[in-house]
Amino acid sequence: xxxxxxxxxxxxxxxxxxxxxxxxxxxxxxxxxxxxxxxxxxxxxxxxxxxxxxxxxxxxxxxxxxxxxxxxxxxxxxxxxxxxxxxxxxxxxxxxxxxxxxxxxxxxxxxxxxxxxxxxxxxxxxxxxxxxxxxxxxxxxxxxxxxxxxxxxxxxxxxxxxxxxxxxxxxxxxxxxxxxxxxxxxxxxxxxxxxxxxxxxxxxxxxxxxxxxxxxxxxxxxxxxxxxxxxxxxxxxxxxxxxxxxxxxxxxxxxxxx
Numbered sequence: 001x002x003x004x005x006x007x008x009x010x011x012x013x014x015x016x017x018x019x020x021x022x023x024x025x026x027x028x029x030x031x032x033x034x035x036x037x038x039x040x041x042x043x044x045x046x047x048x049x050x051x052x053x054x055x056x057x058x059x060x061x062x063x064x065x066x067x068x069x070x071x072x073x074x075x076x077x078x079x080x081x082x083x084x085x086x087x088x089x090x091x092x093x094x095x096x097x098x099x100x101x102x103x104x105x106x107x108x109x110x111x112x113x114x115x116x117x118x119x120x121x122x123x124x125x126x127x128x129x130x131x132x133x134x135x136x137x138x139x140x141x142x143x144x145x146x147x148x149x150x151x152x153x154x155x156x157x158x159x160x161x162x163x164x165x166x167x168x169x170x171x172x173x174x175x176x177x178x179x180x181x182x183x184x185x186x187x188x189x190x191x192x193x194x195x196x197x198x199x200x201x202x203x204x205x206x207x208x209x210x211x212x213x214x215x216x217x218x219x220x221x222x223x224x225x226x227x228x229x230x231x232x233x234x235x236x237x238x239x240x241x242x243x244x245x246x247x248x249x250x251x252x253x254x255x256x257x258x
Contacts, residue, residue, distance in 0.1 A: 001025075001032045009035040018256045022249060024059050024165040027193040028052070040256045043249060045165050046197050047240075057249060058242025059169035064150040066243065068174040084139060085224045088156035089120040090146075096162055098209050099181060100126055103160065104133035106217045111137045115224055119155065121146050157230060158223050163191040163206070168198060169245075175238030177230045178204035179219050203237040 001023055009031070012019040021039040023032045026046035036042045036052040044051075045059035087107070091099050100122050110116045117139040122130035127144040134140045146152045153159075153174045161167050163180040171178050180198060182191035195206040205219040223230055242248075 001029045003031055005035065006031045009038065013038045020249075020253050020256055022057075023048075023054070025190040025194055026165075026197045027188055027190045029187065029190070041252055043252065045169060045245075046194070055252075056242065057252075058245035059165055060246035060249070061166070061169050061173045062150075065153065065170050065173050068150055068153055084117040085115060085230075086155055086157045087116050087118050087220075087224075088152055088159050088161075089118065090159065090161035090167065091121055091123045091126075092162055092164065092167075096123070096181065096183070097126070099160065100130040100133065102213060102216070104130070104137070106213060106220065108137060110221070110224060111139060114139070119143065119146070119152060158220075160220070163195040163198075165194055168194055169241075172203070172237050172241040173243075175234045175241070177223055177233035177237065179216070179223070180204055180206050181216075182206065182208060184209050198237070198240070201236055201240055203233050203240060 001021075009019055009021070011017070019035065019039045020041045020043065021032050021035045022043040022045070023029070024045040026048065028036065028051070033052075036054070042052045042054040043057045044054045045057075047056045048054055089099055089103060100120075103120070107116065107118060111118065118134075119141045120130060120134070121143050124144060127142055131142040134142060149170070153170065153176065156176060159171050159176050159178040161171070161178065161180060163182040168180070178198065180195040182189070182195050192206070192208070195204075198204040199206050205223075207216040207219060223233075
């Protein structure tokens with residue numbers, strides 16, 4: 001997908017070369033909408049009920065995350081109290097300024113009550129300010145980046161993150177409850193569509209930046225206080241995972257090329 005795929009797809013049509021399209025998001029982008037009309041196979045990361053005669057294969061995830069579901073929960077040595085509910089905040093490589101600014105104060109009462117532990121990935125050049133936003137709060141780690149995402153997912157009970165397709169694919173692969181915060185300036189608002197897919201399958205909550213902070217606070221408190229809900233959402237999340245997506249896509253390409 002994306003505009004860079006357009007010339008290659010057009011060349012495939014003109015040269016009679018078999019074309020396979022894979023749409024990562026739950027909403028087709030403009031380029032993939034056109035390419036889907038010519039493609040031999042249309043693959044999707046989300047279940048789109050056969051839109052454009054598509055086949056749902058999921059989005060590829062890293063091998064170490066693909067196998068996470070069967071690995072025992074890891075213990076973070078820096079935050080070792082296993083009675084706490086562990087919240088992992090992911091803002092992506094650039095960070096999510098809304099999460100960096102809003103979450104510390106929203107999480108403060110839960111941290112003070114010793115109900116939760118937090119690992120917060122702030123993004124490039126945002127660690128210092130985010131750490132200051134958590135001033136005098138205990139059971140908090142702030143990272144600019146997280147190198148070992150498999151370990152971080154194993155530690156977590158709840159994910160708060162943007163609603164990018166690959167982030168959601170990883171959350172589903174490990175089976176975790178989530179609160180998704182769509183990036184409001186994404187093309188065609190596709191992150192909202194991604195998040196709504198998760199909500200429709202009762203695998204998480206969605207909070208828009210335009211909504212009240214109270215709605216986000218209540219969603220967090222609900223997941224923290226209700227272990228049964230967390231478990232049910234985690235199970236529903238894992239049901240959305242399509243294993244071995246990269247292998248399936250490669251096999252389809254070989255079949256189309258044969």
